[in-house]
Amino acid sequence: MSPARxxxxxxxxxxxxSVLLLAALFFGxxxxxxxxxxxxxxxxxxxxxxxxxAYLERVAGSxxxxxxxxxxxxxxFDDLGxxxxxxxxxxxxxxxxxxxxxxxxVRLTDYYAPAPVCSPSRAGLLTGRYPVRTRVTQVPMxxxxxxxxxxxxLPLYExxxxxxxxxxxxxxxxxLAEVLQAAGYATGAFGKWHLGKESPSLPTERGFDRxxxxxxxxxxxxxxxxRDTEIIEESPVDQxxxxxxxxxxxxxxxxxxxxxxxxxxxxxxxxxxxxxxSKMQHGKSAGGLYGDVVEDLDRSVGRIVDALExxxxxxxxxxxxxxxxxxxxxxxxxxxxxxxTGLFEGGFAVPFVAFLPGVLPxxxxxxxMAMGIDVxxxxxxxxxxxxxxxxxxxxxxxxxxLRDGAPTPHEALFFYWAAQLGAVRSGxxxxxxxxxxxxxxxxAPLMLQxxxxxxxxNLHTDGDESYDVGARHPQIRDRLARLIEERxxxxxxxxxxxx
Amino acid sequence: MSPARxxxxxxxxxxxxSVLLLAALFFGxxxxxxxxxxxxxxxxxxxxxxxxxAYLERVAGSxxxxxxxxxxxxxxFDDLGxxxxxxxxxxxxxxxxxxxxxxxxVRLTDYYAPAPVCSPSRAGLLTGRYPVRTRVTQVPMxxxxxxxxxxxxLPLYExxxxxxxxxxxxxxxxxLAEVLQAAGYATGAFGKWHLGKESPSLPTERGFDRxxxxxxxxxxxxxxxxRDTEIIEESPVDQxxxxxxxxxxxxxxxxxxxxxxxxxxxxxxxxxxxxxxSKMQHGKSAGGLYGDVVEDLDRSVGRIVDALExxxxxxxxxxxxxxxxxxxxxxxxxxxxxxxTGLFEGGFAVPFVAFLPGVLPxxxxxxxMAMGIDVxxxxxxxxxxxxxxxxxxxxxxxxxxLRDGAPTPHEALFFYWAAQLGAVRSGxxxxxxxxxxxxxxxxAPLMLQxxxxxxxxNLHTDGDESYDVGARHPQIRDRLARLIEERxxxxxxxxxxxx
Numbered sequence: 001m002s003p004a005r006x007x008x009x010x011x012x013x014x015x016x017x018s019v020l021l022l023a024a025l026f027f028g029x030x031x032x033x034x035x036x037x038x039x040x041x042x043x044x045x046x047x048x049x050x051x052x053x054a055y056l057e058r059v060a061g062s063x064x065x066x067x068x069x070x071x072x073x074x075x076x077f078d079d080l081g082x083x084x085x086x087x088x089x090x091x092x093x094x095x096x097x098x099x100x101x102x103x104x105x106v107r108l109t110d111y112y113a114p115a116p117v118c119s120p121s122r123a124g125l126l127t128g129r130y131p132v133r134t135r136v137t138q139v140p141m142x143x144x145x146x147x148x149x150x151x152x153x154l155p156l157y158e159x160x161x162x163x164x165x166x167x168x169x170x171x172x173x174x175x176l177a178e179v180l181q182a183a184g185y186a187t188g189a190f191g192k193w194h195l196g197k198e199s200p201s202l203p204t205e206r207g208f209d210r211x212x213x214x215x216x217x218x219x220x221x222x223x224x225x226x227r228d229t230e231i232i233e234e235s236p237v238d239q240x241x242x243x244x245x246x247x248x249x250x251x252x253x254x255x256x257x258x259x260x261x262x263x264x265x266x267x268x269x270x271x272x273x274x275x276x277x278s279k280m281q282h283g284k285s286a287g288g289l290y291g292d293v294v295e296d297l298d299r300s301v302g303r304i305v306d307a308l309e310x311x312x313x314x315x316x317x318x319x320x321x322x323x324x325x326x327x328x329x330x331x332x333x334x335x336x337x338x339x340x341t342g343l344f345e346g347g348f349a350v351p352f353v354a355f356l357p358g359v360l361p362x363x364x365x366x367x368x369m370a371m372g373i374d375v376x377x378x379x380x381x382x383x384x385x386x387x388x389x390x391x392x393x394x395x396x397x398x399x400x401x402l403r404d405g406a407p408t409p410h411e412a413l414f415f416y417w418a419a420q421l422g423a424v425r426s427g428x429x430x431x432x433x434x435x436x437x438x439x440x441x442x443x444a445p446l447m448l449q450x451x452x453x454x455x456x457x458n459l460h461t462d463g464d465e466s467y468d469v470g471a472r473h474p475q476i477r478d479r480l481a482r483l484i485e486e487r488x489x490x491x492x493x494x495x496x497x498x499x
Numbered sequence: 500m501s502p503a504r505x506x507x508x509x510x511x512x513x514x515x516x517s518v519l520l521l522a523a524l525f526f527g528x529x530x531x532x533x534x535x536x537x538x539x540x541x542x543x544x545x546x547x548x549x550x551x552x553a554y555l556e557r558v559a560g561s562x563x564x565x566x567x568x569x570x571x572x573x574x575x576f577d578d579l580g581x582x583x584x585x586x587x588x589x590x591x592x593x594x595x596x597x598x599x600x601x602x603x604x605v606r607l608t609d610y611y612a613p614a615p616v617c618s619p620s621r622a623g624l625l626t627g628r629y630p631v632r633t634r635v636t637q638v639p640m641x642x643x644x645x646x647x648x649x650x651x652x653l654p655l656y657e658x659x660x661x662x663x664x665x666x667x668x669x670x671x672x673x674x675l676a677e678v679l680q681a682a683g684y685a686t687g688a689f690g691k692w693h694l695g696k697e698s699p700s701l702p703t704e705r706g707f708d709r710x711x712x713x714x715x716x717x718x719x720x721x722x723x724x725x726r727d728t729e730i731i732e733e734s735p736v737d738q739x740x741x742x743x744x745x746x747x748x749x750x751x752x753x754x755x756x757x758x759x760x761x762x763x764x765x766x767x768x769x770x771x772x773x774x775x776x777s778k779m780q781h782g783k784s785a786g787g788l789y790g791d792v793v794e795d796l797d798r799s800v801g802r803i804v805d806a807l808e809x810x811x812x813x814x815x816x817x818x819x820x821x822x823x824x825x826x827x828x829x830x831x832x833x834x835x836x837x838x839x840t841g842l843f844e845g846g847f848a849v850p851f852v853a854f855l856p857g858v859l860p861x862x863x864x865x866x867x868m869a870m871g872i873d874v875x876x877x878x879x880x881x882x883x884x885x886x887x888x889x890x891x892x893x894x895x896x897x898x899x900x901l902r903d904g905a906p907t908p909h910e911a912l913f914f915y916w917a918a919q920l921g922a923v924r925s926g927x928x929x930x931x932x933x934x935x936x937x938x939x940x941x942x943a944p945l946m947l948q949x950x951x952x953x954x955x956x957n958l959h960t961d962g963d964e965s966y967d968v969g970a971r972h973p974q975i976r977d978r979l980a981r982l983i984e985e986r987x988x989x990x991x992x993x994x995x996x997x998x
Contacts (some may be wrong), residue, residue, distance in 0.1 A: 012661050017527045022522035028516045081965065092960040162511050286960055288968035332965035335834045461591040461785055466580065466831035469787035 048172035059182040069261040071317040078272040081327030083334025092287035099300030105355030114372040116347030121324040128376025137419040140167035142220040168196025177207025186257035190249040191267035239276035247300040258403040323350035368408035394495030430461035430481035547671035558681040568760040570816040577771040580826030582833025582882030588742040591786035595799030613871040615846030620823040627894040639666035641719040667695025676706025685756035690766035728993025738775035809819040822849035867907035891996030927959040930979035
């Protein structure tokens, strides 16, 4: 190679490396901006906590108007995809017990998790509010990181806390468990919490009489097994028995509270990776290890159902089964575009089955849209408990839709990416904004959501969000874009929605 | 904020920025390694060119044994997804003319493009060899870049050439057009070339008597409209008339050569973005602008079919319709995982329709696997022309499969990511290696393919590659892993396969 050629090559290489360095500086600046916008110095507000206490005392002092005070069982899978249940089209995985509940209850085709990642989704599910209102817009990290070896050893949790990124559910937020506990329900959570690993946001501090399980995701270390607040197995725990242990604890809880109303929250660890099927199931499913853990979960559901049957509790127990977000590395989004962490349907759309014989019809399929934020008001309405009026509850009572096939109670549902509003659905239309140049989610705060839109999709004719029809329907596009703008503006002024 | 807190924050920020800078250096080093492995200093080898000439002379001097010397029309769409035709499940887009050919011919469900990006895919399609053998493992860039504004102005093509990244089909490669031209066919290409924008790799230098269209993708600038080698419209061209112009040129070519065998290659510009439907179609499709350009393409197919009918040529003309890779930003992968540029099915699996009345059955659907590399040997066999024997032809004659429903002629099909082997399919099994930490593809060489595997999928029970069953079927996994290892080792010694 000639010296001139060598020089030219070196020059081009220098340019390339410089571009990379500048890109790194650019992304570093983005991260800096992001952290700036996510540091919430004011949580656990005293006045808001007092207002919450007043509400809970009111609930505790109110006569229950619901005729039967139904038991409520909320089963939440972790990263289970839309297409991972046979009742939702899976062929490699068999889930006869969940399918049985769907056949005897109501199955939703257009149900969304409140967020495309774990913690914000759980915050939305348990409070009835968009996760951004709770300020849980990130996953609490650990030293082990959330994507495995590359981040091992980085003190990510300490970094989050140093920057005041919220890593637990603030005390002023009202959980479904706190309300039901105040209303006299026995409350138990058995599984993965992921809404705070320290006081005052431990499960037993947030409305649950009983807790057993893990505070973190199963890819985060350290992660001991707790009973209430006591460590009963040091980290790392034997993951092959987790589903069984949660199930046994749940059944013991049902037995213990058979004579009074109870709220059982069963947030399973699986099918979040790493996958650890039970010894009994290992190697059985045509869906590999992933199928094995899902079939373990299905068997767990069956055991819960059987435990209710044996105690004659089935007809007075609402069972809800869903997932916290779409599938991650494995798992099927069931034909939807995208996966966990993204704004496409594959990140948000998950199964939802509701079962309550005598109240809900059997074998009904509803294709109206709903979201996890609706669980809180639905359960409160069913139990005859008034909603809090000191704050915005974004969710709506789904009972008319579930029971009678009424239209969705939502004019629009919003899809947030970390703290930023990214998409909105109204009727069959979904609009994805160009706005989310936002950094967030595990490993927070280094992931970048690329803008692809603005795109308008008609989900009725284009279920995998392949065809932008914004130019075809400019009025619809503009209406949805305006919904995003208005809500983003409102979020900027008052994200938390306290009155 | 206290000084100690400020210092802590600054320290953490410094760590974060340092990590980013180190990451940039790491990726820069990867890019450097990549470029080193992609600099092909020896193309246009004299001995190989002489061997090719000898073959073509042999073809020119041989009596044609095929009974009828059928005409061949090869219609190639750009970035059309598996789910973008109504015969492949699209509901928002109507493609009655292509569906009509599928109804009167053979449709493949498990056909793959040779690569998940434009130029390598075309190199494989026209030579019958895996793209890596041709050294076309990248897309030739332009100053405009391939993803739009962010790269405008960077001299990417000059950078590629400075590093000897191959940006055109080497002269020693034998195209289907060169063979058919030598065998006495009239040959014409009307559309997007993308296999070299300079001599000696212009279309008219690679076997086509006639060329009309663009040398680059429609998002690359400058990109004038050529007739043969002459510029007849300066860049940027009016893209709304491209499909119509290609079609008119193709019909004129058919008319001109109605009395002799011809090979018509119609590599359309669309639905590659940016999307420019015809004025007539604009606003008509329920699939938005994307649907409009696809319906334009369908109408073009219809006009070609009509032109054949009118000239009584239908029964002696093989029509092949396919795409160069899966969908990019818009377009539907039809339920497959992934999109253009990736190793999942969504990057490679595309529609394939073959129509030849009297020879091929009507309305047949074949679910055996095939790949674009099979077109070259299939056409040669049909025309009764011997294959070259001085080099490996990876493709196989598909006629027994298309005509009689015979099994696939391939024990295994390989999926390359740039120059690196990433996945293999054999029977229903697809194995995705962990190996491809490889940088490549537009904007070359800055894109990184993350390793996710090793994964084994059973495509028959798991069409969207959601469940790794490697641990369930270790012998199959190991057999496929060995196929990848052996072939990678062979590629390292002799990627080009000359004898």
